[in-house]
Amino acid sequence: MKKIEDCNLYAFVDGAYLRNRTPEELARSLVQGGADIIQLRLKDWSEQKAEEVAWKVLEVTRPAGIPLVINDFPGVAARTRVEYVHLGQEDFFETGHRFVHEIRDEIGKEVSFGVGLSSHAPEQALRAVEAGAAYLGVGPVFATRTKPQAVPVTLEYVRWAAKHIQIPWFAIGSVNLDNLSQIFEAGARRICVVSDILLAQDVEKRCLLYRHVLDKHFS
Numbered sequence: 001m002k003k004i005e006d007c008n009l010y011a012f013v014d015g016a017y018l019r020n021r022t023p024e025e026l027a028r029s030l031v032q033g034g035a036d037i038i039q040l041r042l043k044d045w046s047e048q049k050a051e052e053v054a055w056k057v058l059e060v061t062r063p064a065g066i067p068l069v070i071n072d073f074p075g076v077a078a079r080t081r082v083e084y085v086h087l088g089q090e091d092f093f094e095t096g097h098r099f100v101h102e103i104r105d106e107i108g109k110e111v112s113f114g115v116g117l118s119s120h121a122p123e124q125a126l127r128a129v130e131a132g133a134a135y136l137g138v139g140p141v142f143a144t145r146t147k148p149q150a151v152p153v154t155l156e157y158v159r160w161a162a163k164h165i166q167i168p169w170f171a172i173g174s175v176n177l178d179n180l181s182q183i184f185e186a187g188a189r190r191i192c193v194v195s196d197i198l199l200a201q202d203v204e205k206r207c208l209l210y211r212h213v214l215d216k217h218f219s
Contacts, residue, residue, distance in 0.1 A: 162187025
């Protein structure tokens with residue numbers, strides 16, 4: 001299984017962008033397109049349905065050695081034994097948690113998933129690192145239709161993260177091929193791409209474009 005340190009293209013199977021495609025079909029296209037890690041994000045779906053989908057997506061990601069991240073459902077992550085669960089600041093700190101092991105302890109069974117945390121400011125990033133996060137999301141760098149209510153953190157936060165954060169972190173928020181050079185110049189080495197890949201007519205081909213740019217830039 002690929003280690004988080006070796007992942008720089010973080011892709012998504014997002015329930016809001018299925019467009020008559022099944023989650024496993026999208027996962028297959030992302031794997032074939034060179035994604036290093038994939039998050040299953042099913043906002044407003046039931047936990048039971050999320051688990052059913054997770055098992056199907058795992059049939060694609062696990063044989064390929066690609067880590068799967070479950071968004072928002074630690075119980076699903078535990079039962080399916082995926083590699084990571086991802087939580088927002090409000091889902092972690094604002095519910096009273098201080099350390100990521102508390103999430104695992106609450107489930108009451110042996111689990112080994114890592115916890116990724118979103119961050120929108122330096123103080124949030126430092127707090128997440130102290131809590132034991134496996135990786136961070138840094139953003140939204142630009143205004144994003146995925147979370148229209150979120151205020152962009154701008155490239156200044158990316159520059160700060162490049163100087164101060166030692167664990168793996170991914171720039172997120174309307175990342176696209178047109179602004180990649182700005183994000184790289186600010187110090188990012190890992191990116192999350194959502195809509196620019198999922199809204200493409202050919203998801204695999206679009207993902208491969210990102211794979212090519214990253215490999216060319218950092219090889």
